[in-house]
Amino acid sequence: MAVHMFNADLHCHSSVSDGTLTPEQVAERARRNGVDLWALTDHDEVGGQARARAAAAANGMGYLTGTEISVTFINQTVHIVGLGFDADDLALVQGLAHTRGGRERRARDMAAGLERAGIGGAYEGALKFVGNPDLISRTHFARYLVEAGICNDTHEVFRRYLTEGKPGYVEHRWATLSDALSWITGAGGIAVIAHPGRYAFTPNEEFALFTEFKALGGQGVEVVTGSHTPAEYLEYAGMAQEFDLLASRGSDFHDPAESHTDLGTLPGLPGHLKPVWEALEHRIHQP
Missing domain, CATH: 3.20.20.140 (Metal-dependent hydrolases)
Known part of the structure; x- marks a missing residue:
């Protein structure tokens, strides 16, 4: 072919x-x-x-x-x-x-940053979208923030909350x-x-x-x-x-x-x- x-x-x-x-x-x-x-x-x-x-x-x-x-x-x-x-x-x-081992600590730090910005329960919310808890990521947080009505889509979540300098960003x-x-x-x-x-x-x-x-x-x-x-x-x-x-x-x-x-x-x-x-x-x- x-x-x-x-x-x-x-x-x-x-x-x-x-x-x-x-x-x-x-x-x-x-x-x-x-x-x-x-x-x-x-x-x-x-x-x-x-x-x-x-x-x-x-x-x-x-x-x-x-x-x-x-x-x-x-x-x-x-x-x-x-x-x-x-x-x-x-x-x-x-x-x-x-x-994979460092992802949970990072996820909890991300949730703490979002909580300081007035968004509570983000870690537990993100977990609902996780098929494999070892691989919790920014994408799972983004899906939760859309479900919670905080943003219209995941691209907006990243732009407002999950990129460098924003409340939920944590370097890993x-x-x-x-x-x-x-x-x-x-x-x-x-x-x-x-x-x-x-x-x-x-x-x-x-x-x-x-x-x-x-x-x-x-x-x-x-x-x-x-x-x-x-x-x-x-x-x-x-x-x-x-x-x-x-x-x-x-x-x-x-x-x-x-x-x-x-x-x-x-x-x-x-x-x-x-x-x-x-x-x-x-x-x-x-x-």
Whole structure:
């Protein structure tokens, strides 16, 4: 099949992290939208991988194991997607568990900040939206504030309460870039920089990210993703070529109502790039 006709969606989330659909529901939605190859990439978690692999097979799709790891780089949170790894690898599983460990303390501090702003009960309210309590996040608080009528949608919540300088924002120190890449590559997978257009780096800082990522064994970058503009598709296609990186594609789907981009609906990769899934052909679980 020609590359540009191949519908791979290698970045999305389920209720195992901060999505609202189960892995099985995400798989079914992907199939309905024509996805040929799917990866579930829940945040700092591989607990949904067995279910996702079975659901992909039931829906006739190829499957790659996946996760999205939060790392701190130059005082910013950057996300690294891992694809095609052994989901039972002990160092990976233990590393992700350690990364998840700081989320509860952060969530309680976020709730305290919101309470000082006159919004009580936010921690308990957010928990109602959490499928996995270890992975409570800003998204869960945002859903509660919408339910409580404080904001009209989750985007308004982030803008008013959950970004830097706002009452409910609490910085969290994640894994290092070196940690994330060692876990992914040590488990036989390929590391991919997720949605690089989202980070507020200067050009020099972005160059430093790509340079260090490549030096640590990183092999891919998301070029076509739900949070990139068409201009950024071209920009990061250029970065993929400059750093000799494989190109990935993923919607970053979380929820039918919240997500800008549905599973499987993005344009294809520019034809001159090397798709990450070709390098992972031997790791694809066939239906």
